[in-house]
Amino acid sequence: MLTTMEKLLSVAYKEKFSVGSFNIANSEFVSAVIQTAEKERSPAILQIHPNEIALMGDEFAAYVVQAANRANVPIVIHLDHGGDLNDIVRAIRNGFTSVMIDGSHLPYEENVAITREAVKIAHSQHISVEGELGTIGDTGTGSEGGGEEILFTDPEQARDFVEKTNVDTLAIAIGTSHGIYPKSMKPKLQIDRLSQIYENVNIPLVLHGGSDNSDDDIRESTKYGVGKINLSSEMKRAFFTELRNTLSNNPDGYEPDALFPSSREAAMSIISKKMRLFGSSGKADLYQPMQL
Numbered sequence: 001m002l003t004t005m006e007k008l009l010s011v012a013y014k015e016k017f018s019v020g021s022f023n024i025a026n027s028e029f030v031s032a033v034i035q036t037a038e039k040e041r042s043p044a045i046l047q048i049h050p051n052e053i054a055l056m057g058d059e060f061a062a063y064v065v066q067a068a069n070r071a072n073v074p075i076v077i078h079l080d081h082g083g084d085l086n087d088i089v090r091a092i093r094n095g096f097t098s099v100m101i102d103g104s105h106l107p108y109e110e111n112v113a114i115t116r117e118a119v120k121i122a123h124s125q126h127i128s129v130e131g132e133l134g135t136i137g138d139t140g141t142g143s144e145g146g147g148e149e150i151l152f153t154d155p156e157q158a159r160d161f162v163e164k165t166n167v168d169t170l171a172i173a174i175g176t177s178h179g180i181y182p183k184s185m186k187p188k189l190q191i192d193r194l195s196q197i198y199e200n201v202n203i204p205l206v207l208h209g210g211s212d213n214s215d216d217d218i219r220e221s222t223k224y225g226v227g228k229i230n231l232s233s234e235m236k237r238a239f240f241t242e243l244r245n246t247l248s249n250n251p252d253g254y255e256p257d258a259l260f261p262s263s264r265e266a267a268m269s270i271i272s273k274k275m276r277l278f279g280s281s282g283k284a285d286l287y288q289p290m291q292l
Contacts, residue, residue, distance in 0.1 A: 005128035017279030134173030176209030
């Protein structure tokens with residue numbers, strides 16, 4: 001069941017759970033997320049980064065739309081880190097039901113301006129919009145980038161940003177980074193900052209860089225308006241670690257139906273764990289089909 005982010009997260013925000021937003025770079029990850037969501041009876045977000053669109057092409061988006069429509073749980077298709085308005089328009093034309101415009105690297109007023117324009121375009125087509133205020137870190141192990149230094153979201157500025165842009169969701173910076181954390185990095189989320197942001201805005205918040213953070217921090221964040229948690233690296237690490245093992249044990253193998261199943265299961269194990277951690281397992285039945 002394909003739906004919009006606004007409809008999906010309105011329930012999560014009210015019931016204080018988060019929905020996992022999983023970066024999908026090929027059909028294996030699409031299947032892994034949807035199959036796990038159906039098994040867990042959880043809503044889910046299929047998230048595609050512009051890098052992944054460049055890799056797979058617009059035809060892949062059409063496949064994802066079809067897969068989402070056939071799912072028996074609520075599914076959103078979301079553009080991750082759209083860099084400009086062309087990314088926004090392309091995603092909407094490809095059937096995405098949510099888009100992100102990332103102006104976090106711009107001066108504040110420029111971020112407001114480009115986000116407001118993205119909202120104007122997307123809302124005319126009944127598409128949800130995620131903005132970003134503050135910048136999350138970059139561990140150097142992912143392809144999504146990030147800042148060399150985390151610029152934490154200011155709670156008062158968050159209120160101003162939401163009022164001026166009319167975004168549906170807001171990605172915030174409270175201490176996370178994209179990618180897998182090296183041993184020298186020990187992430188600690190600023191829950192106090194999160195609670196202040198939560199008091200200042202009345203829309204669902206988004207946590208980027210959901211991989212490798214402590215379960216306690218993630219669980220605590222869901223109490224303060226975080227309705228969407230992005231996850232990519234942990235899921236992909238599980239998939240490709242298992243694939244390397246399979247290839248090592250079967251160096252002459254080349255058939256996908258022999259090589260991929262165990263890797264998909266490894267990814268599904270992580271997805272299942274995260275859905276339970278985020279509190280979304282068993283929540284699909286809170287959504288009425290007529291509302292989607």
